[in-house]
Amino acid sequence: MCGIAGFIPQNMVPDARQTLNAMLTRIKHRGPDECGLYLSDEACIGSVRLSIIDLASGQQPLCTSDKRYWIAYNGEVFNYPELKRQLEAKGHRFKTNCDTEVVVHMYQEYGEKCLAQLNGQFAFAIWDSIEKKMFLARDRMGIRPLFYSKQNGVFVFASEIKAIIEHPSVRRELDALGLHQVFTFWTSLSPHTVFKEIYELPPGHYATYKEGTFCVNSYWRLDFSKSNNMSLIEAIEQFQSLFQDSLA
16 A cells, blocks of 8 residues: 655645645555655655565656656556566666556556556556646556545645645535435545545546646446356356456
């Protein structure tokens, strides 16, 4: 488990570094091993890391070699070794052995279409320092959390709401609809939360924020329209194959 946080623009607060550190401190339980920051004139992103893969050189935020794309990442992409070989065949070069670097290179190569190739659980933010665009994505089942808010000209995101409300531009006000959903379903229904103007990025969705424009798009959903003539035995065999692959 790791945690990510960030905001755009950074010049809306007196001390961007202090604000980002405060946000990450609220979620330090998610990443007790390391804390990293990236601050530019336009954006700030940060990460608290629980080191699992490539303990020595997997520090975040991590960038591509041209320093255009910067990623803060929470999760695990299980097929990253195969994706890494695929990218190396296209000329990409890597300085670490972690899946974080593979993900940011996948985005560099394929843009948002990279999500179709990621097999795993993840929530990440990628800052494009040339286009001045923030890209957020969440895994298909929503295993890893990701929340955001747009208030007073500032876009803020984090792995947990408690980090978002550390930003001085974000107000703390309960949302009646979100509370009604909690009392009815024991949880708020995505994209709603119990706070006004603080939202959850739904599972299987990605979002972009650029120059004040924010868009959310679906990249995956269950499709029940397709039918096949698979027998019970064939279904069992396919399940066993997929299950074993998920454990490999």
